[in-house]
Amino acid sequence: MKLGDLELHALTDGSFALDGGQMFGVVPKALWQKRLPADDRNRVCMSLTCLLVQTGRENVMVETGIGDHFDPKQIDIYGVEHFTTLPAELAKLGLAPEDIDFVINTHLHFDHSGWNVRRQGGKLVPTFPRARYLVQRGEWEHALNPTERDHASYIEACFRPAEAQTELLSGDQEVLPGIRVEVVPGHTRNMQCVRIESRGQSAYFISDLVPTRAHLSYPWIMSFDLYPMETLAAKKRLLPELARQEAVVVFPHDPTVPWVRLMEIEGKIATRSVAD
Ligand SMILES: [Zn+2]
Numbered sequence: 456m457k458l459g460d461l462e463l464h465a466l467t468d469g470s471f472a473l474d475g476g477q478m479f480g481v482v483p484k485a486l487w488q489k490r491l492p493a494d495d496r497n498r499v500c501m502s503l504t505c506l507l508v509q510t511g512r513e514n515v516m517v518e519t520g521i522g523d524h525f526d527p528k529q530i531d532i533y534g535v536e537h538f539t540t541l542p543a544e545l546a547k548l549g550l551a552p553e554d555i556d557f558v559i560n561t562h563l564h565f566d567h568s569g570w571n572v573r574r575q576g577g578k579l580v581p582t583f584p585r586a587r588y589l590v591q592r593g594e595w596e597h598a599l600n601p602t603e604r605d606h607a608s609y610i611e612a613c614f615r616p617a618e619a620q621t622e623l624l625s626g627d628q629e630v631l632p633g634i635r636v637e638v639v640p641g642h643t644r645n646m647q648c649v650r651i652e653s654r655g656q657s658a659y660f661i662s663d664l665v666p667t668r669a670h671l672s673y674p675w676i677m678s679f680d681l682y683p684m685e686t687l688a689a690k691k692r693l694l695p696e697l698a699r700q701e702a703v704v705v706f707p708h709d710p711t712v713p714w715v716r717l718m719e720i721e722g723k724i725a726t727r728s729v730a731d
Contacts, residue, residue, distance in 0.1 A: 456703070456714075456729060458651060458653050458656050458657075458658050458703070459633075459652075459653025459654030459655070459656045460510070460511065460633075460653045460654060461508055461509065461510055461633060461651065461653045462508070462509040462511075463506060463507070463508055463509075463651070463658060463703075463705075464506070464507040464509070464548065465504055465505075465506060465705065465713030465714060466504070466505045466506070466507055466541055466544040466545065467502055467503055467504055467505070467520070467539060467541075467544060467713075468503035468505060468519070468520020468521055468522070468537070468539070468540055468541040468544075468569065468570065469503055469520070469521070469535065469536050469537040469538050469539055469540065470500055470501060470502055470503060470534070470535075470536045470538070470710065471500075471501060471503060471521055471533045471534050471535045471536070471566060472494065472496075472498035472499060472500050472501065472533060472534030473498060473499065473501060473533070474497055474498055474499075475487060475488065475491070475493045475497050475498065475499045476497065476678065477677065477678050477679055478491075478499055478501075478666070478677055478678075479669075479675060479677070479678075480674075480675070480676045480677055480678040480680070480683065481674060481676070481678075482674065482675050487499075487669065487675075490669040491667065491669060491710065494534075498534055499710075500534065500710050501666070501667065501708035501709075501710055502706075502707075502708055502709055502710050502713070503520040503521050503541075503566060503569075503707075503708070504518070504705065504706060504707050504708065504709070504713045505517060505518040505519060505520055505541055505544075506518065506649070506660050506705050506713075507545070507548070507550075508634060508651060510631060510632075510633075510634075513556040513557065513631060514550065514554050514555050514556055514557075515555075515556065515557040515558075515559065515630065515631065515634060516555045516557065516558045516559070516583065516586070517559045517561070517649050517660050517705075518559075518560065518561060518567045518568075518660075518662075518707060519541060519558060519560070519567070519568055519569055519570035519571050519582070520540070520541045520566070520567075520569045520570050521533075521535060521565060521566045521569040522565075522568075522569020522570045522571070522572070522573070522613060523537075523540075523569070523573070523574065524565065524569060524610055524612055524613060540570075541569075541570045542570065542573075542582070552582050552583045552584065553583075553584055553585055555583040555585070555586045556585065556586060556587070557586055557587050557588075557589060557630060557631070558571065558583055558586045558587070558588045558589065559589045559630065559636060559647070559649055560588065560589070560590050560594075560614070561646055561647050561648060561649070561660065561662035561663070561707075562591075562594050562598075562642065562643050562645070562646040562647070562662065562663070563590065563594055563595065563598040563609060563613070563614050564608045564609065564643075564663075565608065565609065565610040565613050566707075566708075567662070567663075567707065568613040568614045569613055570582045571583075571588060571613055571614050571616075571617045572612070572613065572614070572616045572617050578616075579612055579616040580616060581616065581617040581619075581620050582617075583620075586620060587620060587622055588614075588617050588620050588621040588622065589621075589622055589624055589630060589636065590614075590621055590622075590623060590624065591623070591624050591625070591626075591636075591638060591645040591646075591647050592623035592624060592625055592645075593644055593645035594643060594644075594645040594646065594647075595614075595621070595623050597643065597644060597645065598611070598614065599611065599615075604681070605643075605679070605681060608679065624636065624647070626638055633651060633652045633653045634649065634650075634651055635649070635650045635651075635652075636648070636649055636650075637649075637650055639662075639664055639689045639693070640682055640685045640689070641664060641676075641680055641681075641682050641683065641685040641686030641687075641688075641689050642662070642663040642664060642677070642679065642680050642681070642682075642686060643681055644681065644682065646662055646663065646664070647662075648660060648661055648662050648664060648693075649662075656703075657697070657700045657701075657702035657703070658702060658703040658704075658705060658714075659693075659697055659702050659703070659704050659705065660705045660707075661693075661704050661705065661706060661707075662707055663677065663679075663680075663707060663708075664686060664689055664690060664693070665690065665694075665704065665706060666706060666707055666708040666709070667706055667708050667709040667710070668706065668709050668711075668712065668715060668726065671694065671724065671726070673687060673690055673691060674687075676690075694717065694724055695719070695724065697717045698717040698718055698719040698724045698725075699719055700717075701716055701717065701718055702716070702717055703715070703716050703717075703729055704716075704717055712728070712729075714729050715727065715728065715729060716728070716729050
């Protein structure tokens with residue numbers, strides 16, 4: 456997709472599955488299963504969407520999927536289906552790992568930082584040898600010392616071996632002209648979203664603030680969120696603004712579409728397909 460002078464590609468690292476109750480928080484199953492049906496283990500299937508932004512000079516990779524850190528038992532628990540992988544998707548575009556200039560991790564949960572590193576001869580090395588990896592300092596520190604409540608979401612081996620290439624950010628920052636990270640607390644204290652603007656057009660990688668289209672509804676908030684009331688406040692602030700701009704919103708986990716265009720119709724937030 457073209458966005459002004461930029462080119463956006465929604466890539467996927469395959470799919471995985473999480474418990475539906477964890478995905479929808481206080482929303483009862485009677486409601487959420489109409490939007491995303493559960494499998495026989497009560498899991499909902501989700502995508503592992505990553506966003507490649509091409510400026511013409513630089514390639515910016517937002518998120519790196521789930522990677523290949525899991526043993527067969529974990530692959531079964533998390534329903535990982537690698538019908539494709541992020542490196543394979545890049546190769547289809549004619550890009551090698553060396554072509555990536557920036558990697559932005561919105562946060563360091565294992566389903567967002569998996570291909571930060573890869574296996575090479577029994578060692579873990581940065582997948583993208585030339586890239587500068589951009590992570591919020593608070594997220595990095597928390598990921599190395601999570602609480603009992605969220606330690607299952609972090610795998611140090613996903614991100615630690617790329618430490619020498621990692622730059623720790625403190626707050627909002629412009630990465631390249633038209634590409635900004637913005638801290639949006641809620642899912643974690645220091646999660647960052649990515650705002651992309653070119654020639655009056657906007658896109659927003661919304662990360663786990665709104666993991667799927669179903670979560671556009673304000674009370675649909677994951678039970679994983681450490682600060683759910685801050686998630687709610689951020690949704691009420693950001694979504695009307697993005698709708699007014701008719702921004703393209705990129706979801707990390709929607710199983711059907713990677714992105715939609717938000718709109719405002721009679722004061723309400725509506726969506727339309729990006730192809731229209
Ligand atoms: Zn996620």
